[in-house]
Amino acid sequence: MKNNKDLQVKIYQKQNSTRLTTLFGDTIKDFFGSHFLALQLAKRDISAQYRQSYLGILWLFITPLATAGVWIFLNASGTIALTDTGIPYPVYAFSGTLIWSIIIEAINSPTAATNAARGIISKINFPKEALILSGIYKLCFNSMVKIILLLLFVFAFGVGFHWSLLLFPLTLLVAIIVGTAIGLLITPIGLLYSDVSRLLTMSLSLIMYATPVVYVIPKTGILKTIMEINPLTALVSTIRATLTGQEYEFVFYFIVLGSISFVLFFVGLVIYRVSIPVIVERLSA
Amino acid sequence: MEKEVLVKVEGLSKKFCKDLKTSLWYGVKDLVSQVSGNKENETLRPKEFWALKDINFELRRGECLGLIGHNGAGKSTLLKILNGLINPDQGKVTMRGRIGALIELGAGFNPILTGRENIYNNGAVLGFTRKEIDAKVEEIIDFSEIREFIDMPVQNYSSGMKVRLGFAVAAQMEPDILIIDEVLAVGDLGFRLKCFKSIDEILPNTAIIFVSHNMPMISKICDKIILLNRGEYKYNGPDVSKAIDLYYNKIVDNTSKILFDNGTLELQEIKLIDSDKIDEISTINWGQDLCIAFSFFVKRLADIPLFKIVIFDQEQKPVAVFSENKSDSPIKIEENQINFKITHKGIQLSKGVYTLSITVFKFNTIDPIFRINQAISFQILHQDDHYQSFLLDCEFESL
Numbered sequence: 001m002k003n004n005k006d007l008q009v010k011i012y013q014k015q016n017s018t019r020l021t022t023l024f025g026d027t028i029k030d031f032f033g034s035h036f037l038a039l040q041l042a043k044r045d046i047s048a049q050y051r052q053s054y055l056g057i058l059w060l061f062i063t064p065l066a067t068a069g070v071w072i073f074l075n076a077s078g079t080i081a082l083t084d085t086g087i088p089y090p091v092y093a094f095s096g097t098l099i100w101s102i103i104i105e106a107i108n109s110p111t112a113a114t115n116a117a118r119g120i121i122s123k124i125n126f127p128k129e130a131l132i133l134s135g136i137y138k139l140c141f142n143s144m145v146k147i148i149l150l151l152l153f154v155f156a157f158g159v160g161f162h163w164s165l166l167l168f169p170l171t172l173l174v175a176i177i178v179g180t181a182i183g184l185l186i187t188p189i190g191l192l193y194s195d196v197s198r199l200l201t202m203s204l205s206l207i208m209y210a211t212p213v214v215y216v217i218p219k220t221g222i223l224k225t226i227m228e229i230n231p232l233t234a235l236v237s238t239i240r241a242t243l244t245g246q247e248y249e250f251v252f253y254f255i256v257l258g259s260i261s262f263v264l265f266f267v268g269l270v271i272y273r274v275s276i277p278v279i280v281e282r283l284s285a
Numbered sequence: 286m287e288k289e290v291l292v293k294v295e296g297l298s299k300k301f302c303k304d305l306k307t308s309l310w311y312g313v314k315d316l317v318s319q320v321s322g323n324k325e326n327e328t329l330r331p332k333e334f335w336a337l338k339d340i341n342f343e344l345r346r347g348e349c350l351g352l353i354g355h356n357g358a359g360k361s362t363l364l365k366i367l368n369g370l371i372n373p374d375q376g377k378v379t380m381r382g383r384i385g386a387l388i389e390l391g392a393g394f395n396p397i398l399t400g401r402e403n404i405y406n407n408g409a410v411l412g413f414t415r416k417e418i419d420a421k422v423e424e425i426i427d428f429s430e431i432r433e434f435i436d437m438p439v440q441n442y443s444s445g446m447k448v449r450l451g452f453a454v455a456a457q458m459e460p461d462i463l464i465i466d467e468v469l470a471v472g473d474l475g476f477r478l479k480c481f482k483s484i485d486e487i488l489p490n491t492a493i494i495f496v497s498h499n500m501p502m503i504s505k506i507c508d509k510i511i512l513l514n515r516g517e518y519k520y521n522g523p524d525v526s527k528a529i530d531l532y533y534n535k536i537v538d539n540t541s542k543i544l545f546d547n548g549t550l551e552l553q554e555i556k557l558i559d560s561d562k563i564d565e566i567s568t569i570n571w572g573q574d575l576c577i578a579f580s581f582f583v584k585r586l587a588d589i590p591l592f593k594i595v596i597f598d599q600e601q602k603p604v605a606v607f608s609e610n611k612s613d614s615p616i617k618i619e620e621n622q623i624n625f626k627i628t629h630k631g632i633q634l635s636k637g638v639y640t641l642s643i644t645v646f647k648f649n650t651i652d653p654i655f656r657i658n659q660a661i662s663f664q665i666l667h668q669d670d671h672y673q674s675f676l677l678d679c680e681f682e683s684l
Binding site for chain 1: 291301308309311312313315316319320365366368369370371372373374375376377378379380381382383384386388389392393395397398402405406409410411412414415461
């Protein structure tokens with residue numbers, strides 16, 4: 001028989017008397033402690049997704065490929081005149097849409113992961129941080145596939161090798177953290193009201209035009225100001241710069257953004273942790 | 286020596302909201318107050334009600350608490366709070382040790398993946414490490430008895446097979462506190478017995494909280510019981526039989542159902558003779574004579590028919606049948622009435638609520654002319670509780 005002292009004590013009550021530091025510590029502990037569960041969930045979702053599909057992994061880049069294709073066609077056919085990007089336009093457009101798709105996926109990931117797990121969240125007590133972590137694992141997997149495709153593109157269009165390419169995966173990881181942090185902060189309210197995710201999808205599709213995804217920042221005008229303020233600009237352009245070896249315009253912004261997001265990510269995790277019981281209560285009959 | 290207290294619930298209350306939109310809005314407010322550490326909200330807001338009100342109990346290692354009550358009584362809510370899924374609004378729950386919950390079997394299953402892969406998914410959700418699952422996977426497959434299908438996608442499993450696999454994984458937990466909801470009802474009888482055998486095995490080292498509508502099961506394994514009604518307890522204590530009585534009293538359905546009637550006769554009155562009435566239900570003591578009076582109105586019938594009278598228990602299981610009247614029994618039709626009584630000496634049905642069903646046939650035919658279910662309910666009283674149908678009087682003598 002186990003010794004009395006070994007027993008872990010759990011106290012549930014309304015008054016959140018747990019000190020913030022303890023709460024933070026528990027969150028971190030559960031986040032990293034749930035590695036196996038997160039990996040298992042990610043593996044489950046990825047393998048289930050591809051087992052029921054013939055095109056499988058292709059679906060990861062069909063949408064960004066199509067968006068890029070449209071813009072490449074618009075540009076090549078002279079329908080619209082775009083400012084020179086400094087690199088072959090297809091590389092510019094395709095890297096833009098792929099990086100953008102990674103960011104979008106990251107923003108949606110916490111809500112999607114939590115929503116998909118609704119059934120078990122309301123029945124079983126497990127570290128919910130695992131859902132977020134498994135979302136990150138899935139993002140990493142998907143991004144890896146995208147990276148390979150991007151590199152093929154870069155070399156096919158003769159942009160060539162740059163040492164900065166080595167930083168490319170790292171910058172993508174920053175993008176994933178920024179995206180997940182944003183998504184995580186939205187998740188609690190987004191789970192309660194479906195309006196939030198609709199609003200988010202719509203705004204993001206608009207924000208894309210204020211981000212150098214398929215065209216560069218104009219030299220003058222109101223859009224220039226907006227695009228320079230837009231934090232996603234810093235993300236997209238810095239990541240693309242590591243890929244193509246162009247000059248870094250927003251490297252400072254990028255570093256600041258990355259650091260803030262890193263902190264926000266853990267703050268978001270703590271909020272997520274305390275929100276889950278409230279959400280379970282409101283969503284499960 | 287008494288074993289240590291593993292579950293302690295003090296003044297637990299929980300409120301729910303009846304309206305979805307309002308509920309979501311309160312959810313937003315609760316989110317804000319959770320995050321900011323605000324401590325108000327002790328009273329009901331508009332459209333809210335107490336789903337649980339002031340629940341207190343303690344459970345030690347080796348004890349089993351039965352949780353009974355009608356649908357919506359708050360059982361599942363209480364389980365969710367004990368399992369830490371939702372927070373109480375008032376009061377405090379202290380749980381010591383590893384908690385295992387058999388609330389949902391097979392959580393984390395993905396239908397497209399095979400049984401074997403899903404053992405890992407489910408195991409991970411239940412908190413096992415990869416090593417633990419690796420070590421136990423063969424045992425799990427054996428326990429589930431579906432080795433033949435273990436590499437087939439789970440979506441092709443029958444619901445019973447899914448439950449088997451889910452329970453096989455869950456049975457590997459070695460919890461200090463085990464919470465069981467009515468998940469085991471799905472499997473077939475053999476598997477259910479196997480489940481209860483494994484529960485019996487872990488019981489001495491575990492505090493169990495068991496929710497069920499199956500009263501025989503409750504009275505078999507529980508040594509404490511809480512009867513919930515609309516979030517408050519009707520009973521809380523060690524007298525399992527008393528709580529079960531109270532539970533049954535609540536669900537006595539007095540509406541009789543005429544299943545068949547060809548217009549030849551009609552039941553006018555039926556009553557227990559020499560019985561007391563408690564809460565609208567006739568009661569007699571165990572061992573007393575059961576005496577029932579019937580009064581039929583005859584519309585068109587020449588001869589006395591045959592009366593077949595069956596006793597059903599609370600779970601609608603027929604437990605006894607009265608011997609039928611013969612063609613020469615001394616009952617007759619007088620002024621369009623058949624009035625008679627039947628007497629059974631020294632009733633030995635065990636305590637509980639029973640109902641009568643009456644089927645009337647013409648003699649020497651198999652076609653009924655009248656049939657009524659739940660014609661009357663009555664309750665047998667006895668101080669002891671038994672989940673067997675009969676408590677047979679006997680004497681022990683040395684030979």
